[in-house]
Every structure is written in C-alpha cells, then in structure tokens.
Amino acid sequence: MSRIDRFLLSENWSLSWPNCFQMATSRGWSDHCSLLLCVDDANWGPKPVHMLKCWENFTGYKSFVCETWNSSHLEGWGSFVLREKLKLIKRDLSVWHRTHLNNLPARISVLKDRIGFIEVKGESSSLEEDEIAELHGLSEEVFALSRVNSSICWQQSRLQWLCEGGANSNFFHNFMSNRRRRNAIPFFLVNGVLVEGVQDVRAAVFDHFSSHYQAHRVHRPSMDGLFFRSLAVREGLDLIKPFSVEEVKNAVWDCESFKSPGPDGISFGFLKDFWDLLKGDVMRFLVEFHRNGKLAKGINSTFIALIRKVENPQSLNEFRPISLVGSMYKILAKVLANRIRLVIGSVISDAQSAFVKGRQILDGILIANEVVDDASKRKKELLLFKVDFEKAYDSIDWSFLEEVMVKMGFPILWRKWIKECVGTATASVLVNGSLTNEFSLGRGLRQGDPLSPFLFLLVAEGFNVLMEAMVARRLFHGYCVGSHDPLMVSHLQFADDTLILCEKSWANIRALRATLLIFEELSGLKVNFSKSLLVGVNVPGSWLSEASLVLNCKVGTIPFLYLELPIGGNASQLVFWKPLLNRINTRLLGWKSKHLSLVGRLVLLKVLVARNGMEDGFLRVGGRDGSVWWRNIAGLRSEGWFFNNVSHLLGDGTNVLFWTDIWLGELSLRDRFSRLYELSLFKGESVATMKALGWDEAGEAWKWKRRLFAWEEESVAELTLLLHNVSLQAQQKDMWIWKADSSSSSYTVQSAYKMIMTQAPLDQVTDMPSC
Structure with a gap:
C-alpha cells in the first residue's frame, strides 16, 4: 500500500502543538485511507523530577544543598540512609526550584516590559539616577534568567553533539518539540485491536512488559560435559x-x-x-x-x-x-x-x-x-x-x-x-x-x-x-x-x-x-x-x-x-558500500542546518568536505545554483591565479626551492628542464644548497639517476650558462614579489581585484542565483 497523502506542518505549528500525531482511518469501500491530524492533550500523569545544570549558577545553591544534607540524621543500613537522604534532597530542591525558577519565560517577559517602559520614558525626558540604575539592574537580571532558560532548553533537548546551548534559540525548541512528538505513544495495536486513551494505554503497557520479564519455569538440560575457560x-x-x-x-x-x-x-x-x-x-x-x-x-x-x-x-x-x-x-x-x-x-x-x-x-x-x-x-x-x-x-x-x-x-x-x-x-x-x-x-x-x-x-x-x-x-x-x-x-x-x-x-x-x-x-x-x-x-x-x-x-x-x-562482494564497486552510505545519508538528512549555530554549521561543513571534497565545503543559500559568483572565484583559485602571479626575489636562497619555485625567469626550472628534474638526485634542495654543492658543469649539484645522453648533457650546459650570472646575497632574506601590478612589486587588494575582474568579470554572470 503506497502513501501519497501527507500533512505539511510549519515550525510554529510544531511549537504550538507538540503532541500532535497523524493516523489513518480504515478505507472501507474507498481506494484510499483518510488521514487525521490529532492533538493529544490528555493528562498522562506527573512527570519524574530531574536535577538541572543551571542550578549551580544561582547564589546560595551550594550552601542550601550542604545545609540540607548535613541536617539529615538517619539511622539504619548504609543503602537505606543514602536512599532516604537523596530522596529528601531531591524533595527540598524541587521546592527550591519552584521558588527560584518558576515560570521563567513569564518572568523574563515582565522584566522586558518594564525595560521597554523605562526606555520609552527616556525618549521623551531625562531619566533619574534611580531609574537608570533600575534599567541596568533589570537588563542584568534578564540576561541571567535568559541564560538559565537557555541551559534548561539545552538539557531537555538531549543534544549530544553540542556541549551546551549557546542561546535560547528556535533550534532547541524545535528539537524538543520534535523529540516529544517522535517519542509519543498515543496508541498501538494489541493482537490486532487498537488501544488508545490514557488508562487503556498505560494498562496495556504494564501488562505487556510485566509479562515479558516474567520467568518461564521450564526444565533446563544439564551442562555436564561442556568445558568452559576458568579464571585464575x-x-x-x-x-x-x-x-x-x-x-x-x-x-x-x-x-x-x-x-x-x-x-x-x-x-x-x-x-x-x-x-x-x-x-x-x-x-x-x-x-x-x-x-x-x-x-x-x-x-x-x-x-x-x-x-x-x-x-x-x-x-x-x-x-x-x-x-x-x-x-x-x-x-x-x-x-x-x-x-x-x-x-x-x-x-x-x-x-x-x-x-x-x-x-x-x-x-x-x-x-x-x-x-x-x-x-x-x-x-x-x-x-x-x-x-x-x-x-x-x-x-x-x-x-x-x-x-x-x-x-x-x-x-x-x-x-x-x-x-x-x-x-x-x-x-x-x-x-x-x-x-x-x-x-x-x-x-x-x-x-x-x-x-x-x-x-x-x-x-x-x-x-x-x-x-x-x-x-x-x-x-x-x-x-x-x-x-x-x-x-x-x-x-x-x-x-x-x-x-x-x-x-x-x-x-x-x-x-x-x-x-x-x-x-x-x-x-x-x-x-x-x-x-x-x-x-x-x-x-x-x-x-x-x-x-x-x-x-x-x-x-x-x-x-x-x-x-x-x-x-562478500567487490569492495571496489560503489554498490558494495551503498547500504552503509544510505545509513549515513539518512543520519545527515536529520540535520536542520538553518537552525544550527555557527559551531553546528562548521561541523556540517567538515562532513561535506570529507565526503565530497572542497567543492561542497561552502555554506550556500538555496539550492546548488545559489553561489554562482563564489564558484567563479573558486574556479580562479583552482586555476592557480595566485601562484601564477607571484615569484621569488632571490636573497640568500635558503627559502627558495631550486627546481620547483619560480625564481629565474617566468617558469620554474622543473618546467623548463623537465627531463633533468626527473633524473636529478637533489629534487627538493634549495637554491643555496645547490649553489654550495656547485652548479658549474663539473659541480656536485649535478648528480643523476643514470648516465646522461648527449642531448641531456646539452641541457645541462644550457642550465649552467643560465646560472652563471646568479649571485646570492647572504645578508638579505628571500622575498615574494607580486607580478600582476606593473607599477609595483607589492601585493595590493586593488591590483588583485583588477586582475580577477580582467580574467572573469563577475558582472557578466547570467545564471543569477535564486534564494
């Protein structure tokens, strides 16, 4: 039976009705089932009380706990005493919580209204010193209560990939709402019969699991003749x-x-x-x-x-x-x-x-x-x-x-x-x-x-x-x-x-x-x-x-x-790994990137880079075509626009690689004398090292993997002639120079911008992104 009808819910709906669920009616003579969107507003009973991390931020919390614990004098076995003292501390902390943290959103709203009233008054007349002091105190109190509320939301959201919530954001509320709705059990089937309603569901769950964990008393065969490994x-x-x-x-x-x-x-x-x-x-x-x-x-x-x-x-x-x-x-x-x-x-x-x-x-x-x-x-x-x-x-x-x-x-x-x-x-x-x-x-x-x-x-x-x-x-x-x-x-x-x-x-x-x-x-x-x-x-x-x-x-x-x-199978084929990739994709699809904090976005970015390479390592708006201009700039980067426009100004030669860096002419020596580079035993040496080894025709710098042919020796002669007039300056460090600006060898943002616009004018892009 295929599913073609669905409800599409907005985030505001999910926050307003977190206990809603979908169910299908029997189709009867029809060729499809009607869908019902129901709201479970039944009272399922009291919820267990848990301790909150935010309590530690309140002045007097630790002293309250110490006084309460030390004031409890109980007699009996250690496990009994510990159980009762923990029960008492939890009860007293519940009372303390209601006194200090009851209805935080409403308290924050009242404080913000008072701040708004004072600020409006300040627009028409000067505020008194006591009003300014009150405004500062209210702002500090709102900030403190908001942080507490944020900590509670983070703890209730059960997020494991985020150490702690940075703000009381829409993300945590959505996460809590979705988690409650996903974990809700408004109804289920028992022997093909629909069970719903608070009392019936609770009774059916109790009957099922109390029976499930009941021992089945049967005769067990003997294990004589079976030999187990033993502890020393x-x-x-x-x-x-x-x-x-x-x-x-x-x-x-x-x-x-x-x-x-x-x-x-x-x-x-x-x-x-x-x-x-x-x-x-x-x-x-x-x-x-x-x-x-x-x-x-x-x-x-x-x-x-x-x-x-x-x-x-x-x-x-x-x-x-x-x-x-x-x-x-x-x-x-x-x-x-x-x-x-x-x-x-x-x-x-x-x-x-x-x-x-x-x-x-x-x-x-x-x-x-x-x-x-x-x-x-x-x-x-x-x-x-x-x-x-x-x-x-x-x-x-x-x-x-x-x-x-x-x-x-x-x-x-x-x-x-x-x-x-x-x-x-x-x-x-x-x-x-x-x-x-x-x-x-x-x-x-x-x-x-x-x-x-x-x-x-x-x-x-x-x-x-x-x-x-x-x-x-x-x-x-x-x-x-x-x-x-x-x-x-x-x-x-x-x-x-x-x-x-x-x-x-x-x-x-x-x-x-x-x-x-x-x-x-x-x-x-x-x-x-x-x-x-x-x-x-x-x-x-x-x-x-x-x-x-x-x-x-x-x-x-x-x-x-x-x-x-x-x-089994061929591990070199994509189909071999498809089940694993499907599971990974399913997990990643649950990430709501538009609700993620900056840390969350960076985690998602790293996953994309690791999986698909640098081309997917960008935070985009909209679909795949949402970053056209940036793709043009990335294209310039992949074409080597920077390294094609810089070269080295030789100083002492210690930081310039002899074969691979551009320091003598417009090309590297590796590109001009590619066969010699392939045969050289000193491919990674600096200019200073090669100079010290000696780069005349009989110098030690010319060590090869094999004996050179006649035409290769001609290339060596050409290279030594090219190096004849090169001199190093011991007191001066090697430097980079910028070649894109004919008027100066120094890099400037303006010259780089002109160079990029000359190579790929961004104003000529026709496939504009849609957001």
Whole structure:
C-alpha cells in the first residue's frame, strides 16, 4: 500500500502543538485511507523530577544543598540512609526550584516590559539616577534568567553533539518539540485491536512488559560435559577485593553528568559537584554491600524508556526497552563492570569480539570477508547462517548465568553480588513521560545497566562452548581457510550478533539447528528463525531453498550485511558500500542546518568536505545554483591565479626551492628542464644548497639517476650558462614579489581585484542565483 497523502506542518505549528500525531482511518469501500491530524492533550500523569545544570549558577545553591544534607540524621543500613537522604534532597530542591525558577519565560517577559517602559520614558525626558540604575539592574537580571532558560532548553533537548546551548534559540525548541512528538505513544495495536486513551494505554503497557520479564519455569538440560575457560585465582581475588575511594570516584567521573537520570532523579553532575559532601555516605553504602551483598529496597529500581526500532511502530514489540537505573546502583554496577572488564578476556573465546579489551568490531567482519573471499577464489562451497536472537537481553535465564559463572570459577562472593544486582531489580515503564505501576523482573539483563554487556558475554560463551563441543565430536564441520596448515572457522560473535560458517552438507544443517535449539533450552535465548538468514557461496540456489525450509529461515545473497557492514562482494564497486552510505545519508538528512549555530554549521561543513571534497565545503543559500559568483572565484583559485602571479626575489636562497619555485625567469626550472628534474638526485634542495654543492658543469649539484645522453648533457650546459650570472646575497632574506601590478612589486587588494575582474568579470554572470 503506497502513501501519497501527507500533512505539511510549519515550525510554529510544531511549537504550538507538540503532541500532535497523524493516523489513518480504515478505507472501507474507498481506494484510499483518510488521514487525521490529532492533538493529544490528555493528562498522562506527573512527570519524574530531574536535577538541572543551571542550578549551580544561582547564589546560595551550594550552601542550601550542604545545609540540607548535613541536617539529615538517619539511622539504619548504609543503602537505606543514602536512599532516604537523596530522596529528601531531591524533595527540598524541587521546592527550591519552584521558588527560584518558576515560570521563567513569564518572568523574563515582565522584566522586558518594564525595560521597554523605562526606555520609552527616556525618549521623551531625562531619566533619574534611580531609574537608570533600575534599567541596568533589570537588563542584568534578564540576561541571567535568559541564560538559565537557555541551559534548561539545552538539557531537555538531549543534544549530544553540542556541549551546551549557546542561546535560547528556535533550534532547541524545535528539537524538543520534535523529540516529544517522535517519542509519543498515543496508541498501538494489541493482537490486532487498537488501544488508545490514557488508562487503556498505560494498562496495556504494564501488562505487556510485566509479562515479558516474567520467568518461564521450564526444565533446563544439564551442562555436564561442556568445558568452559576458568579464571585464575589471582583474577578471582581481584574481583572481590575491598572497594577503594579512588576506583569509586573514577566510576562516578566515567558517567555523563546530565544524561538520562534514573528513578532517584539524581544526576552525576550533582554527585561530582558535591563529591566531598556525599563521599562518606556513598562509601559506607558500598562497604556494607561488599560485606553483606544486600541492596535496600528502591536502590535497584529502574525506569524503562521505550525507543522505537522502526519508523512507525504499530505494536509494543517494535519498541526497544532501555533501562534507566538509579545513580547509587549505577555507581555500584560501574565499579563491578570496571573490575570484570579486566579479567573477562580470560574466559571468553577468540570468536567473541565485543566488550573485550584488545578486540574490535571489525575483527569478525574482516574474518568473515576473508572466508568468503577464500571460498570464492578456491571455488569451494560455503554456508553462512546469520542468527537473529529474539529479545536477546530480555530473555536470559538467571539460573543459566549462575551456572556459567560457577563453571568459570567466579568466587562465591562475586556470584552473590551479581545475583543481588540482577535478581532484586524492579521496573516502571515511562509512557509519554509518566510512569506505570512497578513490577519485579524475573529474567533478562537490563539494557542500560553497566554490568549487562559483560554478563551477556558470559551467557553467549555458552553457545561458543556448545559449538566447540559439536566440532570436537565431528558433528559439525566448519570452514577451513587456507591450503597449508588450514584454520577452521565455525562461528563469529559480537555480543548477540552471531554468524555461523560451515561447509555445505545436510549434516551441518541438522547440527546447526540442533545446537541453536539446545542453547535456547539452556539459556532462554530464543532464535527467531524466520528473521535469520542463510547465504551460500558456490552453492546452488535450489539447495539453499531446500535448506531454508528445514531451518525455516530466509535466503540471502552475497553481499549481505553483518554488523551493518557488507560481507562478500567487490569492495571496489560503489554498490558494495551503498547500504552503509544510505545509513549515513539518512543520519545527515536529520540535520536542520538553518537552525544550527555557527559551531553546528562548521561541523556540517567538515562532513561535506570529507565526503565530497572542497567543492561542497561552502555554506550556500538555496539550492546548488545559489553561489554562482563564489564558484567563479573558486574556479580562479583552482586555476592557480595566485601562484601564477607571484615569484621569488632571490636573497640568500635558503627559502627558495631550486627546481620547483619560480625564481629565474617566468617558469620554474622543473618546467623548463623537465627531463633533468626527473633524473636529478637533489629534487627538493634549495637554491643555496645547490649553489654550495656547485652548479658549474663539473659541480656536485649535478648528480643523476643514470648516465646522461648527449642531448641531456646539452641541457645541462644550457642550465649552467643560465646560472652563471646568479649571485646570492647572504645578508638579505628571500622575498615574494607580486607580478600582476606593473607599477609595483607589492601585493595590493586593488591590483588583485583588477586582475580577477580582467580574467572573469563577475558582472557578466547570467545564471543569477535564486534564494
């Protein structure tokens, strides 16, 4: 079904109605659907309170925080005390915010009206000293409040490519408006039924995700007979050593200051600003966790933000749940993640290239391309199966993770910590800015938790161990690369992105399917065969079609995408890179250059220059023909108008290149004696150096790559005769001279302008630009 009707909205409309959305009605007997432009003005509930960067600019803010924090005297476990003190400080800061920053735009407008009144009065009569002082004070207050308002808009716009907003510009308002409208979920389909309205949408979201994260209690096969790599004793001890203030501080400073605060609303910018004040309570919380491995209720709470996976999501399965964890849990998780990062390479196989120090995303891509290239050149049959795991992070079975850590030799205390971090998590889903009811998680790893990538690697290692066991028992045959001392490659992994490589055989097809189903039963990771892809090299299409029926998967062709980069094909052809270029173009199209600040325009300019060369490195108005005059000037530049009109006045000869600079006549010696230049062993020497070597016929300056022919020796004689009368002036530096002005050797803008107008008169341009 094609889409031919659209709404075109102005920027003013987007700012006035940020919650508008488009929906299509059923077409009935018609040949097209009617489009409705709706405005969602429903009250979705209270929004979470977050800390603002601009608070630090207010006098008294830091003293208020210190007094409030020190006045709180609570008893109990460290995690409980810290949670309650953070809750109190956030509540008091909310009150402080309403007192100091309530309704900034209206306050700025009132102040500007007063300034306007005083200025109008000053036009008809002289102002009193107190009125002048009031005018100055009002101006300063407007400037200060405008900067605060600008900072709030920048923080709410979530811009990552700009460090901070330079002004409260239309760009930030448009960005916020578009982001709110894009992230809004006014309705969706559940089992083909349209769900809309505040209560129905919230209830449906809660039911979906509380069920989605519920554990599926089934019998798991035993992992006896599977051999995992183990940690060394020293590595295990490093994981459970006491927490130090330095590593905790490093974990805090590793986090973005004002990005995506979790349920407690505490930003890491706040923690950094008041680290000396909070450090004692934070360390007490971590020391107690080290000892007892327990988290107070609320520390491990999570907000789930829904990020669309497709352009126009119709169901909740088309959203990716990203977890926003609280600041105290994030500090703990960051410290633990920094520790496991240092040792995880010991237990993860070389087939895995994600999140392990020294390994890169390109490793798997390069190996896959080498395998495909080897099969193509040697005319060998090769199968590649790209696995699609369904909701990989969300479906992991915690008992499998625990069993893997046991087999890898992780210490008991470490496993206790991980069990507490993973198993006590609760979540609420953000729906149009407000929260659903809270529910407990029964499975899965939270995307957004610093620990999750490393814990997922431990789970994914289970698949690697299974594959190694299948290969060792000769139940599965990978692809052997090379003819001398061949290397077998059976699979490549980047987190959950898995590519299986093997020889063409029905035994491999059956073993591949069996291995994936066994891994699903072990780990909970379900393979979505209908979205997985089978590709063959030198394999008949009919055979691939039959194999795809056995696997219930799609059939692909070379080149195909793995990790968003092409595998196979001819990398020298443009079509090979077209999918990647399309993705880059899609990203660049989102840039609204007319709203960008000067910094943003320069970033866009650099992208254009890097991609298309200097001809696209100009900021134009209108379309491609909008800079005709400038293109004429650029044409003169490319034709060498400047260097064609300058030459050197010889002094001591140290800064003039003998062969390539124009210093003797109207042409360089390289152009006049091109054959000698090609044969010379001193191409880059200065005039002074060549003079010192000696440029008479027997001089050392004439060193050649080979023996000269007779006619070439004649050219040397001609050149030495030309140089006979050249003398250097040791006390005088080399100088540039301007040749375009016959009356003077000095450069002037007037003479350059006359020269340019003579070569390409701009007033004769007929294809005038239209703006």
